[in-house]
Amino acid sequence: MKYQIPDILAMSNAERKLLIEEDASPILQEMLIHIGHTDETIRDHQNLRLFLEFIQYDLLSLSDKQYLVSQLTQTSYFYFNIGEKDTDSIFQRALTALWLTYLIRSDAGQAFLTKNQFDEILGLSTRYLSKEKDTRGYIEGKGWAYGIANGADLELALIQNPKFDIHDAAPILQSIRDCFWKGTVYVDDEEERFVEIIEALIRKGIDEKLLIEWVEQVFDSLEYSKQSSGYSPLFLKARTQTLHFMKTFYFALKFRQIMPELQGVVSHFIGQWMKIR
Incomplete structure (x- = not known):
């Protein structure tokens, strides 16, 4: 490639636009190669920064964005070695989710994705959150992985997109x-990101009864685990995490003065599970 990523970062927007219009392919290919680089400077301060500036200043054509989506939805990006824990493969997956988030937000205004493409990304995103096992946030010496958080942000962007159909809410709730x-x-x-997802579903018109049923199922899972496996480390962590989420969710509902029946159900279960029984 004639220009390296630091060279392009040093250009003005007008210069970048001319360069991209001339031939975007080698630039985008180079950026995709470095999307999950373990060096934080290369991955975030150069590569991600350039991508965000391309998006912010609308320097990519619709075909460029289509190309990026077609690459990022491949297994070698979004699902690269999924199931691993504590390995560097998390950066490939987490940054793919982050890039897709910004592309989905861009699509909300420009509508460059077909409904089938949108639905494919929605399916990939819900399965990603369910399958991702590496829950690390900041990794010393390598920077932010944030796979779960980035996956949640992608789901939020998908819900906020005009193409989203509220009938597709169930897999999202299951992934949370x-x-x-x-x-x-x-x-x-x-x-807090999980709560934002549900708040977005509420704004899209999800039925309160469906959320009540979901909350009951969440706590049913805890009860089943306790009865079948006792106070295992997995159960105890799940209980703590569930309560952390439900407390945040309860106050979000209360502050917004919405869904009083759901508030009551959440409050009831918090009180029931506050102490280990």
């Missing part, structure tokens, strides 16, 4: 529930 059972208690405000 799965995040409570990853053997960890989140420490980087992930539960």
Whole structure:
């Protein structure tokens, strides 16, 4: 490639636009190669920064964005070595989710994705949150992984997109529930992102009864685990994480003065599970 990423970052927007219009392919290919680089400077301060500036200043054509989506939805990006824990593959997956988030937000205004493409990304995103096992946030010496948080942000962007159909809410709720059972208690405000997802579903018109049923199922899972496996480490972490989420969810509902029946159900279960029985 004639220009390296730091060279392009040093250009003005007008210069970048001319360069992209001339031939975007080698630039985008180079950026995709470095999307999950373990060096934070290359991955975030150069590569991600350039991508965000391309999006912010609308320097990419619709075909460029289509190309990026076609690459990022491949297994070698979004699902790269999914199931691994504590390996560097998390950066490939987490940054793919982040890039797709910004592309979905861009699509909300420009509508460059077909409904089938949108639905494919929605399916990939819900399965990603369910399957991702690496829950790390900041990794010393390598920077932010944030796979769960980025996956949640992608789901939020998808819900906020005009193409989203509220009838597709069930897999999203299931993916959030799965995040409570990853053997960890989140420490980087992930539960607030989960609450944002449900608030977005509420704004889209999800039925209160469906959310009540979901909350009951979340706590049914805890009861089943306790009865079948006792006070295992997995159960205890799931209980703590569930309560962290539900407390945040309860106050979000209360402050917005919405869904009083759901508020009562959430409050009831919080009181029931506050102490280990």
